[in-house]
Amino acid sequence: MEIKTYIRYTFFALIAGCLMMASACKKNSSDTDAVNKPVVEAYLVAGQPLSVKVYQQKDLTDTATYGSAITGLTINVSNGTQTVKLTEGTNGTYTYSDASFVTAGKTYSLQFTYNNLVVSASTVMPGKSVGFKLTDSVFHEPNTLDQAYNDKVRDTITWTNPDSLQHMLLFKNTDSNPFEIIAVRNNRNPSFEINTERASTYSITQTTFKYYGVYKVILLRVNDEYINILTSNTRGSSQNLVNTPTNVVNGLGIFTAMQADTLNLRVTTE
Structure with a gap:
C-alpha cells in the first residue's frame, strides 16, 4: 500500500485539480446533461486492492477537494474473465479488497447506472517496466x-x-x-x-x-488517458477554461491502470 499512497497524494492531487477545473467549466456552460454527470476517479495498481471514487461536480468557487460523494451505487468491474461487485465505503469510495484481481495484461471494464444512464469505462493494465x-x-x-x-x-x-x-x-x-x-x-x-x-x-x-x-x-508505466488528463489543463485560466479529457462514457474523470517500481x-x- 505504500506506493499507492505516495501516488495518490502527489500525482493525483494535480489530476484532481484538473478534474475540478473541467467540472467548473461544464457547470458554467449550457450543457445541462454534462452538469449531472458523475466524476469517476480510479487508478488501478497491479497487486493492490481496487478502489473507485465517485462524486458530483463542484462549482468553481467551491474550495473542497472533491464534490459531494455519490453513494448507493452498484459498481461492477470485469477483467474479461471475472466480474466483481465493489463494496461501498465512506466518502463515495467503492473497493474490492482481493489484490490478486488486478494483474498485468488484462483489460478492466467498469460499469454502473447513475440518473438512469449506464456509466462505463475501460483500461488496460500495462506490464511492469x-x-x-x-x-x-x-x-x-x-x-x-x-x-x-x-x-x-x-x-x-x-x-x-x-x-x-x-x-x-x-x-x-x-x-x-x-x-x-x-x-x-x-x-x-x-x-x-x-x-x-x-x-x-x-x-x-x-x-x-x-x-x-x-x-x-x-x-510508473501509465496509459495515454493518464498523460492526457495530466497535461490537458496545466496552462488553463479562468479566461480559457477547457474540458479535461475523459475515458468515462456518460461521466467525467479517469479510470486508468499503471505499474510501479521503486x-x-x-x-x-x-
Whole structure:
C-alpha cells in the first residue's frame, strides 16, 4: 500500500485539480446533461486492492477537494474473465479488497447506472517496466552551485523502453522535516513528478532537487488517458477554461491502470 499512497497524494492531487477545473467549466456552460454527470476517479495498481471514487461536480468557487460523494451505487468491474461487485465505503469510495484481481495484461471494464444512464469505462493494465536502475543510490549536491553547469549530468536513471511507452517519474521525499537546499530556493515542494515523454532515461543535474533527504524514486508505466488528463489543463485560466479529457462514457474523470517500481535515493552534500 505504500506506493499507492505516495501516488495518490502527489500525482493525483494535480489530476484532481484538473478534474475540478473541467467540472467548473461544464457547470458554467449550457450543457445541462454534462452538469449531472458523475466524476469517476480510479487508478488501478497491479497487486493492490481496487478502489473507485465517485462524486458530483463542484462549482468553481467551491474550495473542497472533491464534490459531494455519490453513494448507493452498484459498481461492477470485469477483467474479461471475472466480474466483481465493489463494496461501498465512506466518502463515495467503492473497493474490492482481493489484490490478486488486478494483474498485468488484462483489460478492466467498469460499469454502473447513475440518473438512469449506464456509466462505463475501460483500461488496460500495462506490464511492469524492466531494467529500472540508478547509476548511484547517493546523489551528492555540490556545495557551491555554478549556473554554467546547470545542465551537467551528475546521475542518471534508466529503464528499458523499446516501444516508447508512457512513463512518469515520482520523486517522493520521505523525511519528516526535509532540509531545503538554500542556494536554489524557489519554494518548490520536496516531492515532485516528471513526465518522461516516452523516454527511457532521465538525467539528474545540480538543480533537480530542492531539498536534501531520502527519496523514493517511483517509475510508473501509465496509459495515454493518464498523460492526457495530466497535461490537458496545466496552462488553463479562468479566461480559457477547457474540458479535461475523459475515458468515462456518460461521466467525467479517469479510470486508468499503471505499474510501479521503486528505488531509494539519498540526496546529501558533496
